[in-house]
Amino acid sequence: MPPSPSQSSRTAVWKSIAISRTDDIAQGRYSTGHKLPSEAQLSARFGVNRHTVRRALSDMSDQGLVHARRGAGVFVAAAPTDYPIGKRVRFHQNISRGGQTPAKRILALETRAADKTEAEALELDPGAQVHVYDGLSLADDQPIALFQSVFPAIPLPQMLTALEDMQSVTAALKACGIADYTRLETRITAKQATATQALHLRISEGAPILRTTGVNVDPDGRPVEFGRTWFAGDRVTLTIDGQDV
Template sequence: MTQSRRKTPIWQAIANALRLDIAEQRYLPGDKLPTEAVLSERFGVNRHTVRHALSVLVDEGLVHTRRGAGAFVKSAPAEYPLGKRMRFHQNLRQAGRLPSKRTLSLETRAATEEEAARLKLVAGDLICVKHGLSMADGQPIAISESHFPEARLPGVAQALSEETSITKALTKVGVADFTRASTRIRAVLADATHALRLQISEGAPLIYSTGLDVDDEGLPVEYGMTWFCGDRMTLTLEDD
């Protein structure tokens, strides 16, 4: 009687082959894997089987997918120090990453009582509200909402429309230097809008940070709220 042989499921064989490709550095961190169509041709299977194999690699943390963009080899989380001087571009460059920012919206409006209290203004004073998207090596890593005291720093809205760097924008309105006065961090889950902007799944873990920056006289120049991708960022506390 011939003993039956246990067969390896084809999706598992595909996952094993892709693991080997990654281990032997045919695809480096951040590289895009071939499309489902190309992988289907390579292995002679349908896309559903390829998708199953990729989902296993996603669960293992080797690969991540971006909605409408494909599957990518997971990069190591970007190191981002939290200290007295928070400088996005400088911090990421020091970590060996290419930083970029995109302004999603910019508006000037009256401050609520809570917003005014944070910025040491009077309710109804003008503030500039900026929503932005931050990226490392072209991959979204954080979305942010920042409030600036337009009443105290006239022209800051115009400066922010001209500069993606907050440091450069504040320099234009006379803030030569600023430091972090306080930072608070907690874990939250991504809602539908977070997921869309960050190209992650709804319910994925995020690191929510709020911070207040002040000038050399101790007056607030920015109150910021940032939602970092939990698996793309490592926040480190530093003593300046």
């Protein structure tokens, strides 16, 4: 007899355990290098057998959150990266301040018509041409976020070429004549990772992610970038500078 819709939609016990342990790491209850409770302790706590606990820990290991040491136990491999959100958000500076090595990987570069949301954010006519940069942000070679940056094409005709050469929005904008820019607004929404997002971020489908959307403007207040970013929820702690509130 096939499972009922309510049964098939339930979260698997092992996944629930993995989410709980991941949240413990994200909340700082276990820091980098800290040993997690043993399989026996976790089995007793959650009322399951060791096989279920082992599968949860294996999933966390696949995500790069923990690693096992033979005969010693399971240890936290990485702690969440503090990522300040403010008027001058700069990816490389944010990651470098935390003592990690930043990197970006280009996934796609294209010019196309703006959708309604993009046109409104960039103050463009419906269907106006925009340059789009899809990429992956990494800290110490671990993916922490997917992003999409959208730029008005007419005032920035060489933007895609500059991005391909420099792989830095700040440097590319400067090469195109925008010496400085600031964040006009940022919105943060909790989401669940889609299958594609999970693949890129090396997390489980349905894992918690944080989506931010923001608009950057030049010194004259003209929008130069509309950005969407999807952060792996267990790898990044978004912080807000009090000076920007």
